[in-house]
Amino acid sequence: MSALALDAERVRLDFPILAERVNGHRLVYLDSAASSQKPEVVIEAVSDYYRHANANVHRGVHALGERATELFESARTAVAGLVSADPRGVVFVRNTTEGINLVAQAFARERLGPADRIVCSEMEHHSNLVPWQRVRDQTGCQLAYIPVTPAGELDLEAAEALLRPPTRLLSVAHVSNVLGTINPVRELVRMAHREGITVCVDGAQAVPHMPVDLGELDADFYAFSGHKMCGPTGIGVLVGRPQLLEEMPPFLTGGSMISVVTLERTTWDEIPHKFEAGTPDIGGAAGLRAAVSYLESTGMEAVQGHGAALSDYAIEALSEVPGLTRYGPSGANQLGILSFNLSGVHPHDVGTVLDRYGVAVRAGHHCCQPLMRRLGVAATARASLYLYNTREDVDTLLEAIGEVRRIFSD
Numbered sequence: 347m348s349a350l351a352l353d354a355e356r357v358r359l360d361f362p363i364l365a366e367r368v369n370g371h372r373l374v375y376l377d378s379a380a381s382s383q384k385p386e387v388v389i390e391a392v393s394d395y396y397r398h399a400n401a402n403v404h405r406g407v408h409a410l411g412e413r414a415t416e417l418f419e420s421a422r423t424a425v426a427g428l429v430s431a432d433p434r435g436v437v438f439v440r441n442t443t444e445g446i447n448l449v450a451q452a453f454a455r456e457r458l459g460p461a462d463r464i465v466c467s468e469m470e471h472h473s474n475l476v477p478w479q480r481v482r483d484q485t486g487c488q489l490a491y492i493p494v495t496p497a498g499e500l501d502l503e504a505a506e507a508l509l510r511p512p513t514r515l516l517s518v519a520h521v522s523n524v525l526g527t528i529n530p531v532r533e534l535v536r537m538a539h540r541e542g543i544t545v546c547v548d549g550a551q552a553v554p555h556m557p558v559d560l561g562e563l564d565a566d567f568y569a570f571s572g573h574k575m576c577g578p579t580g581i582g583v584l585v586g587r588p589q590l591l592e593e594m595p596p597f598l599t600g601g602s603m604i605s606v607v608t609l610e611r612t613t614w615d616e617i618p619h620k621f622e623a624g625t626p627d628i629g630g631a632a633g634l635r636a637a638v639s640y641l642e643s644t645g646m647e648a649v650q651g652h653g654a655a656l657s658d659y660a661i662e663a664l665s666e667v668p669g670l671t672r673y674g675p676s677g678a679n680q681l682g683i684l685s686f687n688l689s690g691v692h693p694h695d696v697g698t699v700l701d702r703y704g705v706a707v708r709a710g711h712h713c714c715q716p717l718m719r720r721l722g723v724a725a726t727a728r729a730s731l732y733l734y735n736t737r738e739d740v741d742t743l744l745e746a747i748g749e750v751r752r753i754f755s756d
C-alpha cells in the first residue's frame with residue numbers, strides 16, 4: 347500500500363478509457379467533478395443486464411421480469427448500504443438535479459408560503475439554486491443565502507443567524523464543486539433542526555469521494571448522482587426521511603407509482619415507488635450497483651485518504667507556479683477540486699492548451715455563476731481528482747501549466 351492509501355496505478359488499470367491516447371499523450375483525466383470514468387466492472391454490469399436480464403421491472407410474471415426486478419431492488423439496497431440509509435427512503439431519479447427538483451416541488455412548494463424562507467448558500471451549483479428560486483416565485487416565500495468567506499468556506503455565524511424563523515428549509519452542498527470545500531453539514535443540520543428547519547443536502551461531490559453516513563448526518567433529504575461515483579449517467583439518488591416521503595405527494599405521476607386508478611381518482615403506491623413514475627433506468631441501476639460494490643471494495647476511507655493526499659500534493663505544487671491564483675481552502679476540509687486562474691490567460695485558453703498535452707480539465711463557471719461573482723472572476727480552470735489519479739497525473743498537469751505560461755508570455 348502506498349502512502350496515498352490506495353495504489354492508484356493499479357486502480358487506473360480498472361478503467362479502460364484511461365488507456366486512451368489523447369492528442370498523442372497519455373490521458374490525464376482531471377474532470378471527474380463533471381463526470382467520473384467507469385471501471386470495467388460497471389461497463390460489464392450494464393452489458394450483462396442487457397444480455398441476460400433485460401425486461402421491465404415490478405410487473406413481469408416471467409423469469410426475466412423477476413431478474414430485472416431483483417437486480418433493480420438489489421441496487422437500491424446496495425446504495426442504501428453505502429450511505430447507511432433505510433432502503434425505503436432511497437428513490438431512484440435521473441441525477442442530483444432531479445432529486446433536488448423533487449424536494450422543491452413535492453415538499454417545499456406544497457408547504458411554504460409568503461411567511462416562510464428558504465436558505466441556501468452562495469457556493470451552490472445552479473442545480474441547488476434555480477429550483478429554490480422557482481419555489482420562491484411559485485409560493486412567494488423568501489430566499490436567502492449563506493455568504494462564502496474569502497477563504498472559500500461558509501460563514502457559519504451568518505448561517506446561524508439565518509437558521510431561525512421564518513426559515514423552514516435549508517438546502518446546501520456537502521462539498522463545493524468549485525472550491526472543494528467540505529461543509530460542516532452535521533453542524534448545520536443540528537442548527538437547523540433546533541429550529542424545526544428541514545434540511546436538504548446536495549451530496550453530488552461528497553458521496554463519490556468520502557464515507558457518508560446519513561444516519562449520523564441526520565439530513566432530511568440527500569441527493570447524489572451515479573455518474574460522478576463510477577456509475578452510469580442517467581441514474582441518481584434522492585434519499586429522503588421515510589416519514590416525510592410518506593407525507594409528500596408524488597413529484598411525477600403516471601405508471602408504476604400507483605396503487606389503484608379509477609377514472610375519477612388514483613391512490614399512490616408505497617414509498618419509494620410513489621416517486622418512481624414510469625420505467626426507470628434499470629441498466630443504470632445495474633451499473634450503479636456495480637459502482638457501489640467497486641467503491642466499497644476499494645474502501646471509501648482509502649478513496650478519501652488518496653484524494654486528500656493527492657490534493658495536498660497538487661495544492662503545494664500549484665502554490666509555486668508564478669501568477670497562479672487558486673480558489674478554495676487547503677487542508678482537511680478540502681476535497682481534491684482545484685480551481686485556479688493564471689494571470690493574463692483566459693481559463694478557456696488554459697483548458698485548450700492543457701488538452702493538447704492530454705490533460706482534461708474543465709474551464710468556465712462550473713454552473714456556479716453567483717460564486718464566480720463572489721470570487722470576482724468570470725470563470726476558472728478546474729482540475730478535479732479521483733481515485734484513479736496519480737502523482738504522475740499531477741506532475742503532467744504542472745508541466746502543461748508551464749507550457750501555458752510559456753505560450754502566453756511570448
Ligand code: 7TS
Pocket residue numbers: 379380381441442443444471473474519521522523548550551571708712713
Ligand atoms: N450539485 C453539485 C455540487 C454538482 O457538482 C453537480 C454537477 C450537480 C449538483 C448536478 O449534478 P447532475 O448530475 O444533476 O448534473 N457538477 C458538475 C460540475 O462541476 N461540472 O459539470 C457538472
